[in-house]
Amino acid sequence: MKITPLLFGLFLIALPAKAQTDTVPLVLHMDAVYTRPFLKIEKLPLSIGGYVEANTRYSGSDGVSEGLSFQMPRMTLFVSSTLHHRMKFLSEIEFEEGGKEINIEFASLDVEFHPLVNFRGGVIMNPIGSFNQNHDGPKWEFVDRPLSSTTIIPSTWSNVGLGIYGKLAKNQWVWAYEGYLSNGFDDKIISNSENRTWLPAAKTNENRFEESFNGVPLVTLKSAMKHRKIGEVGISWMGGVYNAFEIDGVPIDAKRRVDLLALDFHSNSLPWKSSVNAEWVWALIDVPETYTQQFGSKQKGGFVDIVVPLHRCSVLGWKNSTLNGVFRMEYTDYNVGKFKETMESIHDEVLSFTPGISFRPSSQTVFRINYRFLSQTDIFGNGPSYTAHVLIGCSTYF
Amino acid sequence: MLNVNSCALFLCVVFGCFSLSSCDRILPGAPADEELLDGPVEGLTSSQMLEFLRGDAAFNEEVFTAETGLGPLFVATSCVSCHAGDGKGHPFTTLTRFGQSDGSGNQFLHKGAPQLQNRALPGFVPEQIPVGATSAKFMPPANTGLGFLAALTDAQILAGVDPNDGDGDGISGVPNYISPPGFFLPQWFHQEINDRYVGRFGKKAAAIDLLHQTVNAYNQDMGITSTFSPFDTYSGLEIDPEVSNQTVHDVVFYLRTLKAPKRRKENDAQVILGKGIFNQLQCGSCHKAEWTTPASDIAALSNKTFYPYTDLLLHDMGSGLNDGYTEGSALASEWKTPPLWGIGLSKKSQGGQYFLLHDGRAKSLEEAILLHGGEAAASKNAYQQLSSQDQQRIIQFLESL
Numbered sequence: 088m089k090i091t092p093l094l095f096g097l098f099l100i101a102l103p104a105k106a107q108t109d110t111v112p113l114v115l116h117m118d119a120v121y122t123r124p125f126l127k128i129e130k131l132p133l134s135i136g137g138y139v140e141a142n143t144r145y146s147g148s149d150g151v152s153e154g155l156s157f158q159m160p161r162m163t164l165f166v167s168s169t170l171h172h173r174m175k176f177l178s179e180i181e182f183e184e185g186g187k188e189i190n191i192e193f194a195s196l197d198v199e200f201h202p203l204v205n206f207r208g209g210v211i212m213n214p215i216g217s218f219n220q221n222h223d224g225p226k227w228e229f230v231d232r233p234l235s236s237t238t239i240i241p242s243t244w245s246n247v248g249l250g251i252y253g254k255l256a257k258n259q260w261v262w263a264y265e266g267y268l269s270n271g272f273d274d275k276i277i278s279n280s281e282n283r284t285w286l287p288a289a290k291t292n293e294n295r296f297e298e299s300f301n302g303v304p305l306v307t308l309k310s311a312m313k314h315r316k317i318g319e320v321g322i323s324w325m326g327g328v329y330n331a332f333e334i335d336g337v338p339i340d341a342k343r344r345v346d347l348l349a350l351d352f353h354s355n356s357l358p359w360k361s362s363v364n365a366e367w368v369w370a371l372i373d374v375p376e377t378y379t380q381q382f383g384s385k386q387k388g389g390f391v392d393i394v395v396p397l398h399r400c401s402v403l404g405w406k407n408s409t410l411n412g413v414f415r416m417e418y419t420d421y422n423v424g425k426f427k428e429t430m431e432s433i434h435d436e437v438l439s440f441t442p443g444i445s446f447r448p449s450s451q452t453v454f455r456i457n458y459r460f461l462s463q464t465d466i467f468g469n470g471p472s473y474t475a476h477v478l479i480g481c482s483t484y485f
Numbered sequence: 486m487l488n489v490n491s492c493a494l495f496l497c498v499v500f501g502c503f504s505l506s507s508c509d510r511i512l513p514g515a516p517a518d519e520e521l522l523d524g525p526v527e528g529l530t531s532s533q534m535l536e537f538l539r540g541d542a543a544f545n546e547e548v549f550t551a552e553t554g555l556g557p558l559f560v561a562t563s564c565v566s567c568h569a570g571d572g573k574g575h576p577f578t579t580l581t582r583f584g585q586s587d588g589s590g591n592q593f594l595h596k597g598a599p600q601l602q603n604r605a606l607p608g609f610v611p612e613q614i615p616v617g618a619t620s621a622k623f624m625p626p627a628n629t630g631l632g633f634l635a636a637l638t639d640a641q642i643l644a645g646v647d648p649n650d651g652d653g654d655g656i657s658g659v660p661n662y663i664s665p666p667g668f669f670l671p672q673w674f675h676q677e678i679n680d681r682y683v684g685r686f687g688k689k690a691a692a693i694d695l696l697h698q699t700v701n702a703y704n705q706d707m708g709i710t711s712t713f714s715p716f717d718t719y720s721g722l723e724i725d726p727e728v729s730n731q732t733v734h735d736v737v738f739y740l741r742t743l744k745a746p747k748r749r750k751e752n753d754a755q756v757i758l759g760k761g762i763f764n765q766l767q768c769g770s771c772h773k774a775e776w777t778t779p780a781s782d783i784a785a786l787s788n789k790t791f792y793p794y795t796d797l798l799l800h801d802m803g804s805g806l807n808d809g810y811t812e813g814s815a816l817a818s819e820w821k822t823p824p825l826w827g828i829g830l831s832k833k834s835q836g837g838q839y840f841l842l843h844d845g846r847a848k849s850l851e852e853a854i855l856l857h858g859g860e861a862a863a864s865k866n867a868y869q870q871l872s873s874q875d876q877q878r879i880i881q882f883l884e885s886l
Contacts, residue, residue, distance in 0.1 A: 282563060
């Protein structure tokens, strides 16, 4: 793929837009990575920050209890620095499961040319859906991350790459876009121990940040529109070739694509000052006809979160603390299609409901109690098997 | 002094702690034991239970990939792919066997017989049935209670043999005599007859014991070599083992110690009447209800009376079920009497519907009965003469097994 024409194309898309007329652009969901709370220490050239998540989990599935576990799924450190005028560096380093995994989730150099056309390069966070870029624990009222956002979109999904981004704000409206070329997936997405098409399997490739699996860049494009009094809607696409189609120049297979299309919506303007967060994703994977249908060529899924403030008060000296009632509904279908043998639907689906309560002593800290119930069928539709988790946890920026 | 808001916060914390202490009540309960096919036989020791769990993990959780040896030609990526919940399979996982039409042996072994590997890793081409080869599709069977059947002596099975229908009941069961693989170790209960042994597992009773069945499944279904069966199905070359001996033995132990299916509605009046009609129609001549195991190296399987509803022998099922393919000494029209225990739970592993008989062609119990022919024709005809109420009673009895 020719990189230059694509970047030039993105530039042309951005050009017709009028220059920014609002000097204080509204913040969008897709800006989440770039609008985190940082602590600026006097005279130091760095700003630092981070967040931590910890929880207890009591789980059971079809009468078999997993008992009580205490977990610290992740602690993340942010470091940012303004290098020069119009140049800044942002990074996120995540320690998962007590340090079992240490990942650079984000480390990019931004160069600002114009509000509509700016450059970003390094380890970028692919802007697919809304959760991937907006995954910080303290922002969510739920202990567990959404299924479709972690198992279809493999959040947190970041890669080495480069691209451009920009934003236009006028009156109540903001429009923004991002476009990147990066390293992408590999053939583990259809060859893994999950026994299903599993995009997160590509994250186990330790060479992902050093070289592309097949030399073909993954393209990620996102555009979002926000109205201050209504909400924000985003559309994003990410696609590329996932397999090694040739070795040392010798063709061994056709180029096989993986494409994801996501829609997301966010609004704080519902009755009773409620908010809604929703995301839906479709994934298309070119699985060889002669491979097994155990690995689906289509997937879909999404979630809807509703957060209703129940009580705002000052408690224990925490001014403006909030008690919320929360509810999440989510669905994933890991194998959309029909069996060739019977022409009946392939299943492999999960439906989940999570009611809960969250308490925010401030906007940057959340305590959460969730009850998560999942109903799951295998590819034949057997079951369903039922699983439930009682979750109590907290997450905070620091 | 705490204000109202502080009290509310305190209550939330108390509520959270209370939730944890009482959450067993709000976690999903277990399905009734009689509704499940999986689970261990009663009476295993702690060490046996650990081995059962190792086998359970290998059978139900291990998924093979290209990196761990899958294929390159294969049918399924794991054991559980074909035996969801240890129950019967689905048309998606049906096996195709080809290349043998009579007792003279398979004429297409050099072309990939006896099993068709109809799927392949990217870049490879799956097998095709060679021109001139006959074939049959085999629906994966349920695994439950296999250890009880494996514990029987050959003498017990051979006691039911009646090749010339000496008792005049129209039923003439015969064993399938199988040439043993090199790794087969005869036990005290096996009988050698002209260098062959009685087969008892598989649609044609072509596997002598559960190790034979398991090794073949690893190699033929998943393309996984072992020290027992070291030849790659694609290249035909001897390659390094892709599954350990320990794992194979664990899986065999798991299969030996899976519980027998439990009856449901056994005392229902209609079910009892259906059982009587089942026997009256001579169905039990092949679907032999009761067996008792001899002493076994696993105490939990020793001297147990169980009810599989099979005689483990081959019977001529008529031209309608003759696919022109066979194994061992069996004729193409001969099939081993399948155990009926657990048949009422088949839908739970087959996506909510029945796929019965050797290839899943029957979509209901009644259709399966009506497709019986050959030695079973008289029983089928008698079934057709029954009132619809009595027919329904037989169905209810079968569903209770």
